Amino acid sequence: MDVKISDYGDDDKKYVEYLVQGLSSNQMEFLNSNLEEETSVEGDFLRIKMYFDDELYPFQSDAAKFRLDDFIAREEIEMNVFLSSFLEDM
Structure with a gap:
């Protein structure tokens, strides 16, 4: 499984959008049906959009602004885990 952040920002609410690939069709359908987050299956990708309260948004700190690549990598690893x-509950 490969998880990449495809977008993040602040529309009406802060969000992070992930693209997940390398899943079987059964795994994609399981995640699409059972995750509480906004999800969609797009070909071989599962798109997950998570919304955050201001205090929990991972890219808000000053450190994130200077070490953005590190923060993105950490978020991708955490989502993969x-x-x-x-x-495992499948």
Whole structure:
């Protein structure tokens, strides 16, 4: 499984959008049906959009602004671990 952040920002609410690839069709459908976040299946990708309260948004700190690549990598790893553990319930 490969998790990449495809977008993040602040529309009406702060969000991070992930693209996940390398899943079987059964895994994609399981995640799409069971995650509480906004999800969609787009070809070989699962798109996950998570919304955050201001205090929990991972890209708000001054450190994130100077070390953005590190923060993005950490978020991708954390989502990979979360999804892997979620798929264990499949």
